[in-house]
Amino acid sequence: MTRSSLTTPPAGAAVPSPEAGGPEPGTTLGSHYSRCFGCGTEHPTGLHLAARTPDGATVEAEFTVGEAHQGAPRLAHGGVLAAAMDEVIGMSVYLFRKPYVTGRLETDYLLPVPVGTTLHLRAWCNGIVGRKAYLEAEGRIGAPDGPVAVRAAALFIEVDMAHFAEHGDVAAIAAEHHDYEVNP
Numbered sequence: 355m356t357r358s359s360l361t362t363p364p365a366g367a368a369v370p371s372p373e374a375g376g377p378e379p380g381t382t383l384g385s386h387y388s389r390c391f392g393c394g395t396e397h398p399t400g401l402h403l404a405a406r407t408p409d410g411a412t413v414e415a416e417f418t419v420g421e422a423h424q425g426a427p428r429l430a431h432g433g434v435l436a437a438a439m440d441e442v443i444g445m446s447v448y449l450f451r452k453p454y455v456t457g458r459l460e461t462d463y464l465l466p467v468p469v470g471t472t473l474h475l476r477a478w479c480n481g482i483v484g485r486k487a488y489l490e491a492e493g494r495i496g497a498p499d500g501p502v503a504v505r506a507a508a509l510f511i512e513v514d515m516a517h518f519a520e521h522g523d524v525a526a527i528a529a530e531h532h533d534y535e536v537n538p
């Protein structure tokens with residue numbers, strides 16, 4: 355992965371172990387918002403990622419490139435592939451049970467990805483320092499051990515729920531996140 359210093363964990367950054375009380379290995383991770391472009395089941399042309407954690411620390415998901423995801427004819431749009439990376443990375447940091455947002459996302463495109471391809475996505479954390487989480491993901495063509503088409507490195511920043519309430523739609527959050535107190 356070609357990456358900048360901004361997405362490289364500083365020396366000594368701790369790689370967190372799976373949270374006590376976090377998802378058990380093998381757990382399917384639900385969508386965080388039904389209309390999310392990445393994981394929302396009600397989004398008509400979204401990526402519809404349905405992720406799981408095989409070990410409580412990393413996340414896996416599949417994304418089948420559709421008609422709605424083209425850039426060049428019959429090839430996936432690079433921004434859509436970046437969105438898939440963003441989503442699976444976001445799910446992997448959510449294993450730590452705190453809200454995070456993308457601060458920076460760096461992407462390497464190694465192979466073209468034709469419409470109809472299933473990309474096998476995997477994301478993991480390389481370290482957390484304060485509010486900063488350093489994460490990585492890859493997308494492989496056709497199989498979990500297929501050729502790598504996309505790699506990404508990201509810096510996610512921890513926020514509080516007020517971030518979403520202040521800048522987004524409080525009612526939509528409350529409707530789908532009964533476990534969060536939006537205005538404590």
Ligand SMILES: CCCCC/C=C\C/C=C\C/C=C\C/C=C\CCCC(=O)SCCNC(=O)CCNC(=O)[C@H](O)C(C)(C)COP(=O)(O)OP(=O)(O)OC[C@H]1O[C@@H](n2cnc3c(N)ncnc32)[C@H](O)[C@@H]1OP(=O)(O)O
Pocket residue numbers: 360386387392440441442443444445448452453454455456457458485486509511513518522526527531
């Ligand atoms: C709809 C319902 C949602 C409910 C969600 C609820 C819970 C979450 C649940 C589930 C989530 C599960 C899955 C999610 C899956 C996918 C999610 C996709 C994620 C996204 O798609 S999310 C959208 C795009 N994302 C944004 O919309 C962010 C816009 N942005 C901001 O909101 C601010 O910008 C913020 C908050 C990032 C920082 O602002 P701030 O004021 O809090 O903090 P500050 O600026 O001090 O930064 C603190 C330290 O981070 C460093 N830092 C910051 N940004 C940096 C950068 N770009 N490069 C390098 N370093 C950076 C600083 O340099 C400083 O470093 P230092 O501490 O060393 O000085």
